Amino acid sequence: MADGTKIEWTDATWNPITGCAIVSPGCTNCYAMKLAGSRLKNHPSRKGLTKDTKAGPVWTGEIRFNRKWLDQPLRWTKPRMIFVCAHGDLFAEGVNELWIDNVFAVMALAPQHTFQVLTKRPERMRDYIRGMEQRRDFIAGYGALIWGGDRPDLVYETAHEALARPLPNVWLGVSVEDQKRADERIPILLDTPAAVRWISAEPLLGQVDFYKTSAAMPSGRLHPWRNGPILQGIHWLVAGGESGPGARPMHPDWARELRDQCAAAGVPFLFKQWGAFSPKRITLTEFWNPATARIGELIANAGGKLEQYPDDTGNVIAMRHVGKAAAGRLLDGVEHNGFPEIRR
Numbered sequence: 001m002a003d004g005t006k007i008e009w010t011d012a013t014w015n016p017i018t019g020c021a022i023v024s025p026g027c028t029n030c031y032a033m034k035l036a037g038s039r040l041k042n043h044p045s046r047k048g049l050t051k052d053t054k055a056g057p058v059w060t061g062e063i064r065f066n067r068k069w070l071d072q073p074l075r076w077t078k079p080r081m082i083f084v085c086a087h088g089d090l091f092a093e094g095v096n097e098l099w100i101d102n103v104f105a106v107m108a109l110a111p112q113h114t115f116q117v118l119t120k121r122p123e124r125m126r127d128y129i130r131g132m133e134q135r136r137d138f139i140a141g142y143g144a145l146i147w148g149g150d151r152p153d154l155v156y157e158t159a160h161e162a163l164a165r166p167l168p169n170v171w172l173g174v175s176v177e178d179q180k181r182a183d184e185r186i187p188i189l190l191d192t193p194a195a196v197r198w199i200s201a202e203p204l205l206g207q208v209d210f211y212k213t214s215a216a217m218p219s220g221r222l223h224p225w226r227n228g229p230i231l232q233g234i235h236w237l238v239a240g241g242e243s244g245p246g247a248r249p250m251h252p253d254w255a256r257e258l259r260d261q262c263a264a265a266g267v268p269f270l271f272k273q274w275g276a277f278s279p280k281r282i283t284l285t286e287f288w289n290p291a292t293a294r295i296g297e298l299i300a301n302a303g304g305k306l307e308q309y310p311d312d313t314g315n316v317i318a319m320r321h322v323g324k325a326a327a328g329r330l331l332d333g334v335e336h337n338g339f340p341e342i343r344r
Contacts, residue, residue: 003076008272008329009238009339010116011080016070016103017095018088019049021061023120026177026203029246032087033059045069046087056245063094070102074147079112090117091124098142100128101135104170105143108162109155111169118173118200120181122188125172129193136163166195171236171340173198178206182213186234196235196340201258202272203242204250210261235340236268241275241327249277249319255331268338274327277319 003012020033027033037050037057045066050057073082084090084107090100107115119125132139143159144152172194176182182201189197201208239258241250255271262269329335 003080005083005086007083007086009081009270010083012076013083013086014069014073014115015045015085015087016066016106017063017085017090017092017099018045018066019061019063019094020059020088020092021094022059024177024181025205026120026175026181027059029203029242029244029248030059031244033057034244036087061094063088063092063096065096065099070106071146073106073110073113073115076110076113079114081114081116084115084117089119089121091119091121091128093121093124097128101139102142102146104132104163104167105139105146105159107167107170108139108159109143109147111162113169115167115170116173116198117170118175120175120185122174122185122192126188126192129166129172132163136160139163166193168195170194171196171198173200173236175200175202176208177201177203179208179212182208182210186210186213190233197233198236198238198340199234200238202238202240203248203275204239204254204258205242205248207251207254208258210265234265234267236270236338237262238270238272240272240329241277243273243275243324247276247321250275252279252331259331259336262338268340269336270338271329271331271336273324273329276321276323276327278322278327280318280320 005011005013007013018032018036020027020030022028022030022033033050034057036046036059037052040046041050041057045064049060049062049064051060084103089095090103107113117125137160140156140160140163144156148155172189172192174185174189176185176199182199186199189199237258239255241255242248259269259271261267
């Protein structure tokens with residue numbers, strides 16, 4: 001948990017829940033998992049949450065509720081954007097529903113902040129949000145216990161009233177790293193009541209075409225990417241490449257396509273980073289220089305290994321491993337910092 005962070009799209013992180021499990025390719029190099037199994041492996045909030053493997057630390061699936069951090073946002077008076085459970089998933093399988101209730105109680109009592117929730121388990125998030133009316137009394141009660149002080153009745157009433165509708169200061173989002181995950185998760189997000197819905201396409205590991213996602217939409221529903229933003233649409237998209245040890249390169253066209261789709265649909269777009277690899281066009285004679293490069297559907301790294309890497313351009317693009325800082329976050333020379341207009 002930190003009041004202040006290097007994450008480009010938020011101001012602070014809040015970790016009332018830590019721990020997770022690998023569910024898709026985007027989890028492979030999870031920074032929180034690696035940190036929990038190395039520098040923080042003996043910290044009470046992380047101890048035992050990972051196991052050592054040949055590939056490095058891996059989540060065990062055990063989840064921890066860090067009650068001592070629960071009321072932290074209530075003690076922050078200056079409004080800020082807060083990434084919820086940056087080192088876990090609020091809707092992971094092992095998270096007790098009572099813990100989720102506690103988290104929503106705090107968010108209901110802190111309208112000065114904007115809470116950014118991100119999950120790879122949209123089914124559970126949707127089911128929880130849809131059932132919130134039935135749990136409203138319990139959630140408000142937890143709010144009174146957490147922050148009631150001398151006036152638990154007033155705190156209860158405040159939380160209870162706030163929970164009568166989707167909390168305007170809570171943004172619900174899903175992570176999608178490729179087309180398969182987009183098709184699986186976005187339709188469920190669109191069926192989830194929320195004031196703001198958003199997508200994190202990071203690490204971006206493949207092309208994502210939101211027009212194709214329309215095939216997975218319930219029959220009769222307007223598709224926000226085809227018909228333009230609607231009330232129950234997508235309000236924000238963040239995209240970026242992977243950084244850190246073992247990072248996988250992001251094709252420049254994947255990021256460009258997301259940028260262009262967002263522009264066409266009127267959805268704010270934030271390009272977070274290139275990640276560890278930076279694009280650089282080279283000539284065929286430069287192809288065998290020590291760098292990761294590709295021709296057509298094949299890429300060749302410095303060791304000569306060939307891998308699939310789709311391309312529809314006639315030139316060669318090298319993705320040089322230069323590190324996150326050197327790669328920067330300019331996409332075609334432009335820094336994209338889009339946010340929903342209702343940002344607090």
